[in-house]
Amino acid sequence: MLVLPEDQLNQLLLNLDQTQCETILQTLSDALATCSAQAKSIDQNQQQQIHQPLRSSIVTNHGDTTLFMPVSDTLSTGIKVVAVPHNGPIRGVINVLSAQGALLGVISAAEVTAFRTALATMTLFSRCKGLFSKSRVIVFGAGRQAEWHARLALLLSATEIEAITFINRGQDRLDQMMAGLLPDLKQRYPNLKVNAYAKSSLAPGEYVSRLNSDLAESSVLFCCTPSTEPLFAYDTIAANNRRRFISMIGSYKPHMQEIDKQTLLSGTEGRIYVDSKHACLKEAGELIMAGVQESQLVEAGDVFGQDPNLVVEKGPGAGNIVFKCVGMGIMDLVVAKTLLDMGAEKGLGTKVDF
The missing domain is CATH 3.40.50.720 (NAD(P)-binding Rossmann-like Domain)
Incomplete structure (x- = not known):
C-alpha cells in the first residue's frame, strides 16, 4: 500500500509535464466514454463495467457530517470519504483497492478533487x-x-x-x-x-x-x-x-x-x-x-x-x-489510481506492507 500525503501529491502534480498530463487526460476521457456508453446500453444482460452507487452520509448529534462515495471500474474500487465538521475545515481521503479488496493506496481527496474537476x-x-x-x-x-x-x-x-x-x-x-x-x-x-x-x-x-x-x-x-x-x-x-x-x-x-x-x-x-x-x-x-x-x-x-x-x-x-x-466518483477513482502509480514510480509516498 502507498500512502501519498498532500505535500508530496502537490509536488507530483506541479511537476507533471504535458505528456504525463495528456496520459491522465486520456485515462479520464476513456472512463467518461465508458460511463456514457454504459448508460445508453439497451442490453440489460450486459455486465456493467462501472458501478457508482449513491453516496451515503452520517450526521452526528454535534452536526458533523461524513460522506461516503464508493465507485468501481471492475479492475479497482475507490471509496472517497469526506468529513464536513460543524466547526472546522473539510477533510477527506480516497482509498483505492484492488478488485480482490487489497488496499493499494490512500491519497488526499481535496487536491485530487480539484485536479480531476479541472481535468474534466x-x-x-x-x-x-x-x-x-x-x-x-x-x-x-x-x-x-x-x-x-x-x-x-x-x-x-x-x-x-x-x-x-x-x-x-x-x-x-x-x-x-x-x-x-x-x-x-x-x-x-x-x-x-x-x-x-x-x-x-x-x-x-x-x-x-x-x-x-x-x-x-x-x-x-x-x-x-x-x-x-x-x-x-x-x-x-x-x-x-x-x-x-x-x-x-x-x-x-x-x-x-x-x-x-x-x-x-x-x-x-x-x-x-x-x-x-x-x-x-x-x-x-x-x-x-x-x-x-x-x-x-x-x-x-x-x-x-x-x-x-x-x-x-x-x-x-x-x-x-x-x-x-x-x-x-469514477473521476476520483481513475485519477487517484493513476496518480498513485505515478507517485510509486517516482519513489514518492510511504509504502506500508501488511
Missing part, C-alpha cells in the same frame, strides 16, 4: 482546436479549482494562451492564491500576462466596466465559484461576434448558478455539454432554474467515444461551447 473541463477544452481563440482566458474564483483550471489550460495549450485574468468576489482569498501562484506562473511562462482583481475592492461602476472590457476580449471563461447569482450578464458577451468556451464547475446545488439562462443556452441549438446528464439535471442550479431537458444535453463521454480527435461542431452559425460538470 480540459477533456473538452483541449479537443477544441481552431474553434475559438484561446489567447485570453478569464478564471472566476480563487480556490484550488480555479488554480488548477489555469495550470492545466497552460500546460496543455501554453503556446496559444497570452493572458489570464483571475476575478474573485473577495480580495483576501484572491491575494492568498496569487501569492503562491503568480511567481510560479511567471517562472514557467515568462511572456504570460497575468491580471487579478476582486469585486469587493473596486467601486461598483469600476468593477462592471473592467469586467465588461475583459469579457469582450476573452474567448475562454472558466467559472469556478459556488455563486448563487450569475457572474456576468449574457448581454456583455453577446455584444461582439466571438465564439467562446464557457465552463461551470462551481455550482453543485439547485440554488446555485454561475451563468444566466441565455448564456447557458448560447450553444448551437441550445446544446450543453455535461459530464453526466443524470447528475447535472439533479444538482446543477443553472440547468434546474432554466428548465433544461435531457434532450438538450450531450455527455462529453459520448463525444469521446464517437470521435476522439474532434469534439464539437463547426461551421457558420455555431454557438458557444458550454460545459457543465458536477463530478462523478
Whole structure:
C-alpha cells in the first residue's frame, strides 16, 4: 500500500509535464466514454463495467457530517470519504483497492478533487482546436479549482494562451492564491500576462466596466465559484461576434448558478455539454432554474467515444461551447489510481506492507 500525503501529491502534480498530463487526460476521457456508453446500453444482460452507487452520509448529534462515495471500474474500487465538521475545515481521503479488496493506496481527496474537476473541463477544452481563440482566458474564483483550471489550460495549450485574468468576489482569498501562484506562473511562462482583481475592492461602476472590457476580449471563461447569482450578464458577451468556451464547475446545488439562462443556452441549438446528464439535471442550479431537458444535453463521454480527435461542431452559425460538470466518483477513482502509480514510480509516498 502507498500512502501519498498532500505535500508530496502537490509536488507530483506541479511537476507533471504535458505528456504525463495528456496520459491522465486520456485515462479520464476513456472512463467518461465508458460511463456514457454504459448508460445508453439497451442490453440489460450486459455486465456493467462501472458501478457508482449513491453516496451515503452520517450526521452526528454535534452536526458533523461524513460522506461516503464508493465507485468501481471492475479492475479497482475507490471509496472517497469526506468529513464536513460543524466547526472546522473539510477533510477527506480516497482509498483505492484492488478488485480482490487489497488496499493499494490512500491519497488526499481535496487536491485530487480539484485536479480531476479541472481535468474534466480540459477533456473538452483541449479537443477544441481552431474553434475559438484561446489567447485570453478569464478564471472566476480563487480556490484550488480555479488554480488548477489555469495550470492545466497552460500546460496543455501554453503556446496559444497570452493572458489570464483571475476575478474573485473577495480580495483576501484572491491575494492568498496569487501569492503562491503568480511567481510560479511567471517562472514557467515568462511572456504570460497575468491580471487579478476582486469585486469587493473596486467601486461598483469600476468593477462592471473592467469586467465588461475583459469579457469582450476573452474567448475562454472558466467559472469556478459556488455563486448563487450569475457572474456576468449574457448581454456583455453577446455584444461582439466571438465564439467562446464557457465552463461551470462551481455550482453543485439547485440554488446555485454561475451563468444566466441565455448564456447557458448560447450553444448551437441550445446544446450543453455535461459530464453526466443524470447528475447535472439533479444538482446543477443553472440547468434546474432554466428548465433544461435531457434532450438538450450531450455527455462529453459520448463525444469521446464517437470521435476522439474532434469534439464539437463547426461551421457558420455555431454557438458557444458550454460545459457543465458536477463530478462523478469514477473521476476520483481513475485519477487517484493513476496518480498513485505515478507517485510509486517516482519513489514518492510511504509504502506500508501488511
